[in-house]
Amino acid sequence: MTDLRDPGFAATLRSEWTKFASLRSVRVTLGLGIVLGIAATGLLGWAVLATWDEWPAEERAAFAVLDTAVVGTLVTGVLFLVLGVTTVSSEYSSRMAGLTFTATPRRERVLAAKVLVVAAATLVATVVAVAGMIALALLVFSGLDRPGPEAGRVVRVVLGIGVNAALSSVLAVSLTFVLRSAAGSVAALLGLSFGPAVAGPFLPGWWAEHGQRYLLGPAMDSLTLPSFPDSPPGLGTGAAALVVAAWLAVFLAAALATLRRRDV
Amino acid sequence: MITVRGLTKRYGGTVAVDGVSFDVRPGVVTGFLGPNGSGKSTTMRLILGLDRPGAGTATVHGVPYRELTAPLRQVGALLDAKAVHGNRSARRHLTWLARAGGIPVRRVEEVLDQVGLTAAADRKVRGYSLGMFQRLGLAAALLGDPPTLLLDEPVNGLDPDGVRQVRRLLLRLAAEGRTVLVSSHQMAEMQETAEHVLVIGRGRIVADTTLAELTREHGGGRVLVRTPEPERLAAVLAGAGGEVLPGTDCRLDVGGLPAAAIGDAAAAAGITLHELTPSRGSLEDAFLDLVGVGVAA
Numbered sequence A: 001m002t003d004l005r006d007p008g009f010a011a012t013l014r015s016e017w018t019k020f021a022s023l024r025s026v027r028v029t030l031g032l033g034i035v036l037g038i039a040a041t042g043l044l045g046w047a048v049l050a051t052w053d054e055w056p057a058e059e060r061a062a063f064a065v066l067d068t069a070v071v072g073t074l075v076t077g078v079l080f081l082v083l084g085v086t087t088v089s090s091e092y093s094s095r096m097a098g099l100t101f102t103a104t105p106r107r108e109r110v111l112a113a114k115v116l117v118v119a120a121a122t123l124v125a126t127v128v129a130v131a132g133m134i135a136l137a138l139l140v141f142s143g144l145d146r147p148g149p150e151a152g153r154v155v156r157v158v159l160g161i162g163v164n165a166a167l168s169s170v171l172a173v174s175l176t177f178v179l180r181s182a183a184g185s186v187a188a189l190l191g192l193s194f195g196p197a198v199a200g201p202f203l204p205g206w207w208a209e210h211g212q213r214y215l216l217g218p219a220m221d222s223l224t225l226p227s228f229p230d231s232p233p234g235l236g237t238g239a240a241a242l243v244v245a246a247w248l249a250v251f252l253a254a255a256l257a258t259l260r261r262r263d264v
Numbered sequence B: 001m002i003t004v005r006g007l008t009k010r011y012g013g014t015v016a017v018d019g020v021s022f023d024v025r026p027g028v029v030t031g032f033l034g035p036n037g038s039g040k041s042t043t044m045r046l047i048l049g050l051d052r053p054g055a056g057t058a059t060v061h062g063v064p065y066r067e068l069t070a071p072l073r074q075v076g077a078l079l080d081a082k083a084v085h086g087n088r089s090a091r092r093h094l095t096w097l098a099r100a101g102g103i104p105v106r107r108v109e110e111v112l113d114q115v116g117l118t119a120a121a122d123r124k125v126r127g128y129s130l131g132m133f134q135r136l137g138l139a140a141a142l143l144g145d146p147p148t149l150l151l152d153e154p155v156n157g158l159d160p161d162g163v164r165q166v167r168r169l170l171l172r173l174a175a176e177g178r179t180v181l182v183s184s185h186q187m188a189e190m191q192e193t194a195e196h197v198l199v200i201g202r203g204r205i206v207a208d209t210t211l212a213e214l215t216r217e218h219g220g221g222r223v224l225v226r227t228p229e230p231e232r233l234a235a236v237l238a239g240a241g242g243e244v245l246p247g248t249d250c251r252l253d254v255g256g257l258p259a260a261a262i263g264d265a266a267a268a269a270g271i272t273l274h275e276l277t278p279s280r281g282s283l284e285d286a287f288l289d290l291v292g293v294g295v296a297a
């Protein structure tokens, strides 16, 4: 007799994990992100060492090992964002989405499972990458007589960047369920990330002082990386958490509404 | 049991499905016939809750598909066999599907074996032939051992052996008391499997009847007869009111008389028959008669 018991959200989560982990391109992107991120830090470190003797004294004094170490997150950030996007867009380009929603007609389960799988993988890979970058930087810069960062700050930075990347992947997954196209979604995400910085100088002064901090990117930085790097005054942790939660809720709600209303 | 009432779907200006109502009952294979673009796939997508109808309802076991508690164990569907990610192997593909449906992963091996894909199960599906995709799609539909099956053109691209296997499979599934809805745009394909037929033309149901009834009502009623004594039989049948066209190799093409009457007349005259077949052409005539020719605008 047919077993009518609901397999539940756990089944969807395991299914989405199987999908994600069974693609070589996913494993390659995660591995490559870690390697290239650390390599970027190594390259900058090498450049610093090579020119160190010519640095003016005040610049040497201002040199912060930790800030330089995490330069590789530019690479990991973009790669993992694209990974989050393609995890969703490939369902549409292969037309497999029809099967996904036949197996799990409850749209909210598929959305939540994809978000959790991608965010967890992004968090772990980013933490590994950033830890690697900092370890390499400490090694490379050990010869300079600069004070090393204190351990507590290192842990906060590693976790902060990891959480930041994971939250960004939530955005990537939600947005791609709305747009369904990898190119469109990547373009929109890059616009969201760099748009404010590009447009900022052209906006009135009160915007930089009072408005900008409520945007998703700056709020996320205030939440996960307080006072890092030297940024304009942001929100306090509590306020930043509220603002980030509100932004993510908007994107998740848009994704869910799209999934429920639009034809697959 | 599938119940469809007043289902309507338009895409922009195109009305794909137009007020369609029907029931699909368990225990027999129901053929869903219609020419290209007549709305078969759209109807199936609406039943599966993939597209949202403009009007009307579709339920499976009395419940809209989106509200089924264990969809893969209740309904097996094959819609678009090539809609799989090319970089996964068949085994991995079926594994994620089994996990999503709460189906034991050992079922994957069973269905792979059932459709004859075990040897190719670890290859990336991007290298599959059309027939192999079709087999994979069938495996996916059978995974949850469901009491209801919706199969959109399942024999498309299969070799003769594959076609025969699918026919047998459909008959067996129906004999086990399952509800089986199978679409096709070829009447002949349904001839040996479907007991009941739904014919759709330009988004509307134009016939909902048994296959036998359909051929009787709409077919030209031509019957192919083969006998060692074609001249004598031609005379006998002409006398009984048949319209007889002589063919090659001791064949006669008979109109105006049902197969049973031809057999009876031959027996009464002591003539041996080597073949007595209601012609496939007549089924196709019935179909064309109902839906007209060409793709709807």
Ligand SMILES: Nc1ncnc2c1ncn2[C@@H]1O[C@H](COP(=O)(O)OP(=O)(O)OP(=O)(O)O)[C@@H](O)[C@H]1O
Pocket (backbone or CB within 6 Å): B011, B014, B015, B016, B034, B035, B036, B037, B038, B039, B040, B041, B042, B043, B185, B297
């Ligand atoms: N997503 C879509 N967007 C726009 N039009 C569509 C869409 N899906 C189907 N149609 C149109 O709806 C009509 C019915 O299409 P459908 O695919 O249901 O036909 P079908 O009976 O399955 O045909 P075939 O035998 O070729 O598979 C066609 O005119 C088709 O062009």
Ligand SMILES: [Mg+2]
Pocket (backbone or CB within 6 Å): B040, B041, B042, B152
């Ligand atoms: Mg079709």
